[in-house]
Amino acid sequence: MSEKHLQTGDVLPPYSGKLRLFAMRFCPYAERSVLVLNAKKLDYDLVFINLDHKPEWIFQFSPKGTVPALEYEQGKAIFDSNIINVYLDEKYPDAPLQATDPLRRAEDKMLVENFSGAQSAYYTAAFNAQALQPNMVENYHKGLEGLQKEMESRGTKFLHGDEAGLVDFTIWPFLERFLALPLLGKTEFAIDSAKYGLLTTYIEAMKTVPAVKAYYLAAETHAKFTESRAKGDPNYNMLDTSAVCCMRPRKKKE
Template sequence: MKMTEKHLQTGDALPPYNGRLRLFAMRFCPYAGRCVLVLNAKNIPYDVVYINLTKKPEWIFNFSPKGAVPALEYQKGKALFDSNVINTYLDEEYPEYPLQATDPLRRAQDQLVVENFNTVITAYFTAAYNPQGLQPSHPEIFHKGLELLQKELETRGTEFLHGEEAGMVDYTLWPFLERFEALPLGNAEFALDKSNYETLLTYMESMKQLPAVTSNYLPPDIYAKFTDSFVTGSGGLRASEALSTKPL
């Protein structure tokens, strides 16, 4: 459930708190997307308040010291921030459908998968939001990281990294994998060719079928349109415009 259809900004009032978990997010933020996926996967009732990150409402700093998203209001006026912190809390506070591996070694291995993936994320952000800073090494870093992820999928031999059902590690990586599909629209060096990524692309198709993912999925052209608005210096694209082909 979403409390606001627009991204609230400076001067806008904080919507009243109704007692449910409340996630402060930005529709195109992959880190906030991680929390949305976990909340959806665990079927936890919650509300979303979207934040304009270029014109932040004054009250967001009461929930997140730096005004960053995501932030989760778990009691009135009390919040957690950082996607990994929030998702670990959600998985332990609402244990009915656990998303983390029960085996300590596998949990550690999952954390290493996420850690290794950070190099891919860095290359993605450069390609998407700072193309003028793109170096010849960035596509190589991007593909080496994805090859490592594909090898991990092949080694585990399950439909998802977590197993035959998706888990925390999958929902942590997915918001970025979803956005990677938009990169070839602006730079073919970042294309995920099927001849090189058959296992990874099969995994991505499996992720797209999950209810937690389908309810929040956006097609590549929407992400490309949004990021291009920043690259071209057009002042940022309003979420309502970017989402004109898919309702919130």
Template sequence: MAGSTKSLVKGSPAPGPVPDGSIRAYLMRFCPFAQRAKLVLVAKGIKHEVVFVNTLNKPDWFFEKSPFGLVPAIETSKGQLIYESAIVCDYLDEVFPGKKLTPEDPFQNAQQKMLLEHFSKASSLLFKIVGAKKNNEDTSAIKKEFLEKLIQFDQIVAKRNTPYIGGSSVSMADYMMWPIFERFGIFGVEDCLDKTPHLHQWYQLMLKDPAVQATITKPEVLEGFFKLYLQGNPESVDYGI
């Protein structure tokens, strides 16, 4: 995710009011959940500014913006605060004009949410891999289970027979899932796409999406961040700048 300003840390002063006509996004460069919000902001062409927060050394005031201390959070010029990635993305899509990312049809909307639930059964295992790597534990069993669940998800996607996971064009479900796929390399599961042909085809299609291209992080930069992150190094969040 682009940006050259260093992340704000404990002791950093809080930013001032959000300018009229804009919105402020509190993000961390390498967080997949923060990237969800950034994808929606870019895809809809929403005027915004970004404040990067060091999630390993958070400013005290950040908990006033996001009570759980998590990114993303957004703040409006009226001082309204919204946090949690799915809630943030839904808010942005509902409030701002531009391309509608969430289906208007209630059933299609429910279908997308169900697809996200199916994918979460696989993606939750990736964060177990992170924990295992931090403890220098073997990850082969977790990776095997992940592949099994990803193959099941690939079969669900295949039955939909649409180019994008959410339908005939890119939509909210695609942007909610993409940041996890982008990080397959650091989780050590990139070879799983070779065994999930429909997801592999979707992955290649998403690489051409303008919002994805605007928010993607080079694999070598992700790798550099992840190595430092596993060590608990607070400088990891600003790797590469």
């Protein structure tokens, strides 16, 4: 698979008959759906797109041109990671990723919602540092503290239980990126093992989950991409080391 991000003027790769996910390699929301597809051990194609110079055809699958979008039949797609992931879990019920108890499913959704403040703080710290306010750092750590408290209450290896589930795959992409913040000089966002012992143990456990391991990027890699994006020139193709052997060539301009 090529890591090349297709852009304006590039043609849509031919449909193979498999599920096809349109994504951006460094997007945490797209990663959520990649992890679910991996966890389900589904056969799928992955197409990366440049979000600054979007190929015209992405709007056929996602009206706003956002990722992820899942093409489940040729020319038919659903978008938004939450919608996609619930669909996948219900469509392919083997190895279910959601709790069977309705109350626990509700608790998982509330946990994700309560964690959103930390996600917001991350985006400001990473891409708009001049707008960072002290209360945002506080919100970030409140999110981490709430997550650690919930893990302590549940007493399981993962939030879902003894195996990682949808709630883990929803939160993990942000934790993966949080680890890059100290490398960008944002030391106040460090996840200190002395304070967050249970959380750091969880992070290390998540790195070993096969679905995660197959897609995981190191903090140094996320930091490098973040720096390029913060400068206004995101290097989408920084991981691409292969020729685009399975994609049609870009159209020539008349």
